Amino acid sequence: MSQDVLLGKSLPELTHWVEATGQPSYRGKQLYDWLYNKGIHRLDEITVFPKAWRAEMAAYPVGRSQIHHHRTAPDGTRKYLLKLHDGLIVETVGIPTEKRLTVCVSSQVGCAMACDFCATGKSGFTRHLQAHEIIDQVLTVQEDFQQRVSHVVFMGMGEPLANLDQVLKSVYGLNQDIGIGQRSLTISTVGVPGKIRELADHYLQITFAVSLHAPNQHLRESIIPTASHYPFQELLDECREYVAITHRRISFEYILLAGVNDLPDHATELAKQLKGFQSHVNLIPYNPITEVPFQRPGKKRINVFKQILQDHKIAVTVRYSKGLEADAACGQLRSNFRRSAPATVK
């Protein structure tokens, strides 16, 4: 069920809205500023508006969630459970580093993709998030850290390309209304047929990541069930089109699962598949989740895999996830929470 709220609206839309409440049009800019820069949760917080209007509008939905729970890992990464207007809980993660504050946002409550190694998929799909519910996650982390958010990655719960319209709307909002540069916004997808091409047609300068996780169709569909409807070469062809249209390189994410997809032969095959591709490979050592028996490979194995890619002139980095101790790392969202509390809090 979607809700008409103020968050997510542009300056012209807010101006139009405020005029309809009987206020002069210059109030639109004030409302915009208090909504996006001052981060109000309720309209009666806008002290520059007339008292009577504030009293009348106090209960109008702004679109901000409540922090239901949060937990901080020793590295400073903080995971939040946010309570949405319909009582559902969504997770978001704030990742502070020396110069950055990155928010890992969710695009759906749950996820329908059911990748074997990911905790989110274990809980199934509940609903898409609205654009304002994605923007709210960023504002919430910004407010809690008392620091401007510099980067946003769509790597929380959900498959962004399965909710492309709302994800795009939030990307425009984060860029234009919150002021985060497009290059500092990353969309990550496991691939939905036709959607990479659709995204390309928006000519965004965002960072685009594709969760590849295997060097061939057979292995890929053995760990990613939805891959069986999306042949490997078709996926790569769509990625090539993306690069041709946007002139932006693609990041390929590759989770390393010991004994499953981390052997030297896999690295060689991956290098061949990506030969001549304008891309960068991020190797993500598996973060443990309780439901499945996968294991993270040892450092030596990881380095051998990386070296083989480098020998084939493939740009590669190993990305250790932050927030492991708070179950806030890649793939861990939802797991412990599910075990200890119901998904819906009334």
Ligand code: SAH
């Ligand atoms: N649905 C999107 C975004 C969500 S997950 C996608 O699949 O890209 C963000 C990244 O974390 C993906 O690359 C995903 O495959 C990876 N991931 C999932 N489970 C993981 C785990 N247990 N350990 C490490 N990375 C994981």
